[in-house]
Amino acid sequence: xxxxxxxxxHAGFEGTEIVKGVSLTINAGEVHAxxxxxxxxxxxxxxxxxxxxxYVVSKGSITYNGQDLLEMDAEERALAGVFLGFQYPVExxxxxxxxxxxxxxxxxxxxxGQDEVDPLDFDEILDEKMxxxxxxxxxKDRFLNEGFSGGEKKKNEILQMAVLDPKLTIxxxxxxxxxxxxxxxxxxxxxxxxxxxxxxxxxxxxxRLLNYIEPQFVHVFSGGKIVKSGGKELAHELxxxxxxxxxxxxx
Amino acid sequence: xxxENSSKTASVSQVMEKTEYKYGFKTxxxxxxxxxxxxxxxxxxxxxxxxxxxxxxxxxxxxxRKWLTMKEPAWPNVHYPKIDFQNISYYSAxxxxxxxxSLDEVDPELLRTFExxxxxxxxxxxxxxxAVDAVFDSVSVATTHKKKLMEVGIIxxxxxxxxxxxxxxxxxxxxxxxxxxxxxxxxxxxxVFTDGSFVxxxxxxxxxxxxxxxxxxxxxxxxxFERTLIICAENSYVxxxxxxxxxQFDTNQLHAAVVELVTLDNAEIKYSxxxxxxxxxxETGKGGIYNFVTKRGKCLxxxxxxxxxxxxxxxxxxxxxxxxxxxxxxxxGEFYSVALTNGHMQxxxxxxxxxxxxxxxxxxISKGISADHSSNSYRGLVKVNKGAxxxxxxxxxxxxxxxxxxxxxxxxYIETANNSVQLEHEASTSxxxxxxxxxxxxxxxxxxxxxxxxxNGFCKEVFKQLPMEFAVEAQKLLxxxxxxxxx
Numbered sequence: 117x118x119x120x121x122x123x124x125x126h127a128g129f130e131g132t133e134i135v136k137g138v139s140l141t142i143n144a145g146e147v148h149a150x151x152x153x154x155x156x157x158x159x160x161x162x163x164x165x166x167x168x169x170x171y172v173v174s175k176g177s178i179t180y181n182g183q184d185l186l187e188m189d190a191e192e193r194a195l196a197g198v199f200l201g202f203q204y205p206v207e208x209x210x211x212x213x214x215x216x217x218x219x220x221x222x223x224x225x226x227x228x229g230q231d232e233v234d235p236l237d238f239d240e241i242l243d244e245k246m247x248x249x250x251x252x253x254x255x256k257d258r259f260l261n262e263g264f265s266g267g268e269k270k271k272n273e274i275l276q277m278a279v280l281d282p283k284l285t286i287x288x289x290x291x292x293x294x295x296x297x298x299x300x301x302x303x304x305x306x307x308x309x310x311x312x313x314x315x316x317x318x319x320x321x322x323x324r325l326l327n328y329i330e331p332q333f334v335h336v337f338s339g340g341k342i343v344k345s346g347g348k349e350l351a352h353e354l355x356x357x358x359x360x361x362x363x364x365x366x367x
Numbered sequence: 368x369x370x371e372n373s374s375k376t377a378s379v380s381q382v383m384e385k386t387e388y389k390y391g392f393k394t395x396x397x398x399x400x401x402x403x404x405x406x407x408x409x410x411x412x413x414x415x416x417x418x419x420x421x422x423x424x425x426x427x428x429x430x431x432r433k434w435l436t437m438k439e440p441a442w443p444n445v446h447y448p449k450i451d452f453q454n455i456s457y458y459s460a461x462x463x464x465x466x467x468x469s470l471d472e473v474d475p476e477l478l479r480t481f482e483x484x485x486x487x488x489x490x491x492x493x494x495x496x497x498a499v500d501a502v503f504d505s506v507s508v509a510t511t512h513k514k515k516l517m518e519v520g521i522i523x524x525x526x527x528x529x530x531x532x533x534x535x536x537x538x539x540x541x542x543x544x545x546x547x548x549x550x551x552x553x554x555x556x557x558x559v560f561t562d563g564s565f566v567x568x569x570x571x572x573x574x575x576x577x578x579x580x581x582x583x584x585x586x587x588x589x590x591x592f593e594r595t596l597i598i599c600a601e602n603s604y605v606x607x608x609x610x611x612x613x614x615q616f617d618t619n620q621l622h623a624a625v626v627e628l629v630t631l632d633n634a635e636i637k638y639s640x641x642x643x644x645x646x647x648x649x650e651t652g653k654g655g656i657y658n659f660v661t662k663r664g665k666c667l668x669x670x671x672x673x674x675x676x677x678x679x680x681x682x683x684x685x686x687x688x689x690x691x692x693x694x695x696x697x698x699x700g701e702f703y704s705v706a707l708t709n710g711h712m713q714x715x716x717x718x719x720x721x722x723x724x725x726x727x728x729x730x731x732i733s734k735g736i737s738a739d740h741s742s743n744s745y746r747g748l749v750k751v752n753k754g755a756x757x758x759x760x761x762x763x764x765x766x767x768x769x770x771x772x773x774x775x776x777x778x779x780y781i782e783t784a785n786n787s788v789q790l791e792h793e794a795s796t797s798x799x800x801x802x803x804x805x806x807x808x809x810x811x812x813x814x815x816x817x818x819x820x821x822x823n824g825f826c827k828e829v830f831k832q833l834p835m836e837f838a839v840e841a842q843k844l845l846x847x848x849x850x851x852x853x854x
Contacts, residue, residue, distance in 0.1 A: 166809050170801070194811035206806050210824015219820065220810035227811070259824070276810060 117182055119144045119315050120165075120284055125176035127164045133174065134160040136340035142284070145312035149326055149351060150319045152337030153359045158319045159203060161337075162288040165317075166200040167193045180284065194220075195227040197283030197314075201273040201290050208260040213272070214242055216260045217279050224280060245278040249305035266293035267302075274305040281309070286317045291325035303328030323355035338363040404453045407431060410558050413457065417527050417561075420534045430547035430557030437551045443715040444744040444776055445684050447657065450621060457559040457592070515575070521605075522567040523578055526594055529565035536567055540598055544627035544665045544692070552623040553661040556592050560625065563594035568634070570601040577834055579608035595626040599634040601668065606637040608837060622682070624660045632668030632695070639833055640689075641841050643681035646712050655683025655712075662689035666698035666724075674701040675718065676832040678841040680848050683712060688746065690719035693727035693755070700729040703829040705841070708741030708773070709848055717747035717778075722755035722788075731762040734826050737773035738849060744776040749790060751783040758787070764794040767825050769818070769849065797825075819846040 120142040127135040135157045142148055150158050163171045165178070167190035178185040185193060208216070214235075221241070222232040233241070239256075246253060251271050261269050270290055277285055287306070291299055306329050310316050318329060326334075326348065334350040335342045336359070344350065344362045354362065401409055410431045414424040439450070516523050522533060529537050547557040564580050580595075599605055622644065628636050647655025658681075664673035675689035685708075691700025702718035720729035729749065737743040743766065751758045766775035777794055799821050807817030822845050823830070830838045 166805075168805055190805060190808040191811055191813055194809050200809050202806070202809075206800070206802050208803055208806070208821065208824070210827055211820045212824075216807075216810075216812075216820070219807075219812050219816060223811040223813070223816075280810065 118142060119181060121179040123177045125173065125178065127160060127171055127173045129160065129171050134340055135164065138342055140335065140342065142315050142317065144315055146333065147310060147316045147329065147331045148333045148335065149331035150317060150335050150337055151351065151354060153363065154321065156337040157340040158337050159288055162200055162286045162319055165286055166190060166198060195224060199277055199280055199282030199285045201277060201285065201287040203289040203292065205261045205269045205273055207262045209262050211260045213258050213260050214256040217242060217276060220276065221279055245275060248308055249274045249278050250301040251275050267295065267298035270294055270302055274302055278305065278309055283314050285314065286319065288319045289321065291320055291322060299325065300328060323351045326351045336362045401456055403456050405457055405559065409457055413559060413561065417530065419530055422538050423530055426542060426547065427558050430554050433548040434554035434558055437554055439551050443686050444742065445686060445713040445715050447684055455621060519572055519575060520569040521572065521574060522565065524565055526563045526565040526596060537565065537596065540629055541596055544629060544663050545625050545661050550661060552659045553625050556594060556623050556625040560592040560594035566597040566605065566607065568599045568603040568605045570603060572603045574605040577606045577608055591622055593624045597636055598629045599631065599636045601631045602633045604635045606834065608834065609640045621657050621659065626662040628664030628673055630666050630668060630671035630673055633670045634668060635672040636664060637674045639676040639837055641678045641837055641844065643844055646681045646710055647683040658682035658685045658687065660687040662687060663692065665692040666695050666700065669695040670697045671695055672699040676703040676829065679706040679714060679716060680844045685714040685716055688717050688719055691729060692721045692723065693729065694723045696724040697726045698724055702731045703832045704733045705826045705829045706743060707736045707845055707848055708743045709738040710741060712741045715744040715746055717745045719748040720760060722751040722758040724755060726757045727755055729760045732828050733764045734829055735766045735775055736769065736822060737775050738769035740772045742774045744778060746778040748780040751785060751788045753784040756785060756787045759789045762792045766796045768798045818849055822849060
């Protein structure tokens with residue numbers, strides 16, 4: 117059984133259809149890259165997968181782990197192991213980063229029928245995860261994403277991924293706004309977290325992230341559809357020849 | 368006792384009706400009730416029933432005559448049908464109500480509220496009037512503290528008792544902070560108040576415990592016009608907690624209290640309130656308390672300080688401005704407030720900081736949260752008199768909106784009569800955004816918990832001013848209140 121099976125998905129935002137017939141199958145242990153020009157529907161797909169209430173699915177199906185994903189709300193999907201690394205993580209003033217992470221961690225434990233962890237025990241877990249993703253401990257006591265630089269926000273997303281250990285991770289433009297050093301750190305973190313039991317979808321405009329996190333599959337989005345799929349070499353060709361190379365024939 | 372009093376004058380006995388308690392109330396509790404309506408005779412009757420000294424009767428009569436010439440204020444940003452002041456009973460030791468036979472007859476909404484608040488079952492029974500006489504616990508609460516406090520010279524008792532035991536102290540300070548003609552409701556309170564707390568902290572004394580009063584929750588009738596007077600003498604400190612955490616189910620009911628605080632040289636009073644009177648039906652807005660309260664402190668002595676912290680989560684209408692008169696030099700006033708409105712609640716609340724002495728400082732932190740169809744207004748005055756050189760004020764006024772049917776308003780007023788003052792004002796309005804909530808949900812955190820986290824974060828600066836137990840209680844209350852307001 118595939119971890120994720122998307123069939124002929126049509127979806128949009130405020131009455132405009134943006135994703136226009138996408139089919140995609142992802143198995144555990146796989147890393148997929150979704151590339152494409154701005155406005156091609158990549159981010160919409162990520163929001164639809166995560167269950168954002170403003171995005172409406174008009175046609176098609178998504179099966180996750182044998183369940184109908186579209187029947188689940190955002191919270192249920194998260195608890196079932198779907199994780200979205202946001203392109204623009206929101207700032208939440210007044211909410212302590214460590215406390216937020218503990219809430220999320222405990223929500224998962226409760227879902228699995230286990231006891232919640234107290235702040236002291238969680239602190240140990242958090243220290244280990246912060247080390248893993250190369251994040252300074254001082255961010256524990258900051259308000260969630262408030263005043264974080266672009267790089268810190270993205271690292272914080274990966275920290276959350278590390279804490280929650282999801283089955284399916286979608287990273288939406290995680291590389292945007294990162295300098296090369298930050299990109300390396302983030303990529304190392306992600307690589308430590310991927311294994312044969314989980315799957316990763318990387319949504320990106322540029323090829324450079326893929327130098328550090330190697331996908332087995334690359335899909336090119338254009339006009340709300342996948343216009344070309346291939347192996348990692350496809351990413352190199354795109355980088356060399358530009359998106360027109362694949363998007364032009366689609367028109 | 369009632370017989371002795373009522374025999375004093377014919378008019379007094381004429382306006383009194385005797386009511387017999389049927390449910391085993393203690394015999395020393397006055398069981399008389401005045402019929403509805405207000406007149407000079409009623410005022411005299413109240414004073415006589417309390418066996419008050421002459422000055423108190425004069426005070427009441429003066430207030431009553433003043434009240435007759437006054438009009439209900441129309442300036443607050445709240446709306447309600449006109450109150451018929453002749454349709455209220457002004458002296459009512461609790462009348463026996465229809466008793467509930469079992470917990471099954473209690474409004475399930477109310478039971479659920481108590482469960483979530485973690486109030487034990489017997490407490491539940493007490494609050495919802497299933498237990499027969501538990502509503503009269505007020506006096507004993509005060510008494511248990513009294514002995515221990517007396518050892519260090521602290522007086523903590525019902526104001527009616529203070530009028531018997533320490534009339535000269537009451538006479539010296541009563542009405543010196545909130546004059547009888549201060550406003551319509553203060554005048555009414557001055558004429559007809561029946562009880563409340565009296566606290567006197569002698570010089571050089573740090574109160575060994577927090578003083579708290581919960582007794583006002585007991586019955587609707589006696590809680591209507593309460594009067595509290597706290598005097599903190601030289602070099603002393605007291606922290607006073609007022610809990611109105613018991614919801615009541617009622618038709619609209621007027622609650623017009625007056626609280627006066629006085630600090631002498633180097634003294635400090637910290638006054639905290641968590642108010643959760645019944646707010647009316649969340650759907651229709653029917654019922655609920657009209658909470659029209661005058662709270663004011665006077666920093667009379669130099670270097671003294673008064674700090675108000677309030678968490679207002681209840682009442683159909685809240686109209687109150689805990690204020691500080693900074694009369695002594697180098698005095699400080701503080702106001703920390705969280706006001707939450709939901710359902711059809713209306714709140715018009717804030718503070719007044721009146722700078723009179725030199726080098727006086729005040730700070731105002733106000734957090735307003737509006738949800739559902741409610742309206743939440745902050746109204747604050749910072750007034751600096753001519754002699755108040757080097758006065759400073761910092762005001763921060765933040766509003767948060769939950770949903771799109773509610774409203775938040777701010778009415779800051781600044782009056783200054785000298786140019787050596789330093790005033791800062793910051794204000795913000797935010798919404799709990801859908802994107803924020805989605806972020807939480809995407810991490811597996813429920814919408815309710817997300818809102819709690821955001822709201823608690825928003826109110827942090829105020830909550831940290833509250834004593835620990837109160838802060839926990841306040842957080843729980845806000846969560847409870849907002850749970851139904853979200854999606």
